[in-house]
Amino acid sequence: MIEASGLRKSYRTRRRGKVTVVEAVRGVDFSVQQGAIFGFLGPNGAGKSTTLQMLATLLRPDSGDATIAGADVRRDPGEVRKRIGFVAQTSGTYLNSTGRRDLILEAQMYGASRATAARLADRVIESFQLKDFVDRQIGTYSGGQRRRLDVALGVIHSPQVIFLDEPTAGLDPPSRARMWQEVRRLRDEGMTVFLTTHYLDEADTLCDRVSIIDRGRIVAEGTPSDLKREIxxxxxxxxxxxxxxxxxxxxxxxxxxxxxxxxxxxxxxxxxxxxxxxxxxxxxxxxxxxxxxxxxxxxxxxxxxxxxxxxxxxxxxxxxxxxxxx
Amino acid sequence: MKHVRDTWLIFQYEAALQVRNPVGVAITLIQPITYLLLFTPFLKAVMDVPSYGSAFQVYVPSLFTATGVFNGFFAGFALLAAIRQGVVTRSRVTPVSRISLLLGRLFMHALLIEFQAIVVTVAAVAFGLRVRFGDLLLALVLLAMIVLLSASVGYALALLVPNEGSLGTLINSIAQPVALLAGVLIPLSVAPLWVRDVAYANPFAWGTNAMRSIFQGDPGADVVWQSFLITAVVATAAVILTSRLFNRELA
CATH class of the missing domain: 3.30.70.980 (YebC, transcriptional regulation domain)
Structure with a gap:
């Protein structure tokens, strides 16, 4: 479902007039099977988010290739966008909008008519149990509610692949457990889930396969139990x-x-x-x-x-x- | 067709949020009225005209251009807020048309400024301004084009200097001379010749002159069609360049 080979990306940063090149991702390969929860585990700054942004067509790779659900990230980004959903680390909503308003807009951005969009919004409001707060201003939501809305926005068009960047960062334990439940539900509905995390327990209990990334390179790959058996x-x-x-x-x-x-x-x-x-x-x-x-x-x-x-x-x-x- | 549909989608979403923000609406209303009330007495005295009506005849058109220039240049702050809150990223991973993400927002700014301009006109008419309805519509169309240009510039500045603190200083230091050279505060007719020569290169100066002709009941003057042409060409170029900047890292 996802194939990546040799992905690279470096940034130029300027500090006090000195230009330095930071190699954020230096040659990353992996492949993800359909219907799996694939975890990208690594410390902050390891290159997880940069890799994710390249897969989601937000960043142009310096070199390397990636194919998602049969569409090439470099040659056909438009097709990739139709087939994926992406939930960034920071929520993508205005505080003074409401959940429902944004759900409808999201579906419309994927080409749905106003009526279809309203119906799709109702469907995810139901499945993610957003009903109690979806018509309130987003600024009043709790962290867990806001995150659930973010994921609901990401999957409103039923994509084949959903990318989740640190889906549980900053959530309290009950909200994390709830989010894990939602992620498993998406997998059970047939979606391929690609998530990044820096939490060990999340990679261990939630993911079918894990890639461990450090300083822009993958250092280990396998199922959590296989990896632990190596030690x-x-x-x-x-x-x-x-x-x-x-x-x-x-x-x-x-x-x-x-x-x-x-x-x-x-x-x-x-x-x-x-x-x-x-x-x-x-x-x-x-x-x-x-x-x-x-x-x-x-x-x-x-x-x-x-x-x-x-x-x-x-x-x-x-x-x-x-x-x-x- | 998709570009038009998506631009409308982004425009109506962003505009609806603006309307739902009561503080924003209040500021939008109070700002131009304050200008009008404080500045017109000066102008009436300086220009030595008999009535407020004739002072408005000169000042209201330049206030149109002034709000267009200043609010447009400062529009980049709204873009930075959208970027910080992840709204731009969220829309970029969808198949929505790339240019619509820019155009929809630019039209939203144009709408807000049109609204301000209408408030100003209504207030000024109450104090004695006289303008034909058709002329007013023509002025509003020109104003929308001016905003497309100034807000594109504002967005480009925000993308180049994505830091709220430095951006404010930068915009002020650009907007002030541009507005002065557009003759919005003091008419360029009282400026020395070399300043007038420099102002020829400022598309907003053409805008101010055209606005004055329109408000003086002379929409057929050469400066009017010249201004429409210049603003259209420069605005199109600005939108294209800003769009490049806006989408430069995307796959």
Missing amino acids: SGDVVSVDLAAPDTAGAPEPATVLEAAKVLAEQACVESCEIIEHTLRLYTDSAATAIPQIMRALSAKGIEPGAIETRRPSLDDVFLAKTGRTLAD
């Missing part, structure tokens, strides 16, 4: 801050502990995140005693030890050496 075993986090003291441990202590633990046979790799060591091990059950022994041999007292199954953040860390939470 074998358990993750052991060792927090070196003593539980009853306020201060963080000496940086030298952290480095020494990391060095000692990385030498242990049971530890595959070790990453330092502030005063916490994240250790990748075959099995936490056998690794923890060894870790404790090695640390006490050096006279280091860990504040807390925690073990868990690998998450997508561990995948990101393994591929980039940084964590998404930074």
Whole structure:
């Protein structure tokens, strides 16, 4: 349904008279199957939105190709626009308009007559349950209501592909859960969903497939469970801050502990995140005693030890050496 | 046909929102009346004319051009607001005609300014201005064309300097000399010769002169058709260039 190969985009920015070229997206490839929820996961500034804008014909790629529902983004942007819906990160509505007014305009912009547009608006008002507030001014909506209206606007013409840029950014937990429900419903109705997110749990629970993007390049691609399986075993986090003291441990202590633990046979790799060591091990059950022994041999007292199954953040860390939470 | 339909669509949506904004409507009404009330007494004294009616005969047409120039140049702020709120992006991902996104908004500004001009005229007629209905219609058509030109320039400036703070300063420093050289505050007939020569290159100066001829009951004067022609040509060029700027990054 979506094929992209070698997409690139760089910007020129001018700061204090100096022109610098920022390579926002540097050669991105992926393909999305029909009826999937495809997640583009990455930290802020990784190139997610830029890629999305190129797919949605808002930005001309410097090079590379993309085809959406059979239409070429460069050669036939008009055809692409008919087949897709796009919900940007910032809402696309005036605060003093009403939801219904904008829904009708949206359908008319896709070529519907006034009467058809009113009918299409009624349909999404029903399916997204907007009835209680749709005739009020948009400025009075809650964050979750406004976001639901945004998505309803994006799909009013029943597109084959819907692009959602950070659909749950800034929403409270109940509104996020609600939005996930709506996204799954769109997928179940046969739409292909392409979304960007910087939330791990969203990529993990909502997406059928995930591409992890960092600094304009895709660093990993697959189903969330496949990606996590690549990181074998358990993750052991060792927090070196003593539980009853306020201060963080000496940086030298952290480095020494990391060095000692990385030498242990049971530890595959070790990453330092502030005063916490994240250790990748075959099995936490056998690794923890060894870790404790090695640390006490050096006279280091860990504040807390925690073990868990690998998450997508561990995948990101393994591929980039940084964590998404930074 | 699609361009016309889509332009109408954007125009009626944007215009309806303006009408629903009571503060905006109040400002639109109060602004020209204030000008009229404060400036005409000066003009009457300076020009040494017998009545307010004859002062209005000179000042109302130039007020038409002045509101056209100033409001048009400042129209870019509305575009920046639409861009900031994501309204422009949202319409750009739809198949709606690209030029309609610009034209629909320009016509919305033209409508607002026509409305102001009508308010001014009604107020001035109450104080003694005399103008034939047909002449007034002709002046309103010319005003709409002037607004298409000035609002295109205003949009282009906003796209080039997308920062509200600097944009205000920039517009002021351009609009003031343009308005002076259009003879909207002080008639160009009292200006030195070299200023009058410079004003020949200002399409808005032609507009002011044509407006005065129309209001003096002489719509057949050469300056009227010349002004229509010049404004039409320059406005078309401005709309085309601004449209290029507006759509430059799109696929």
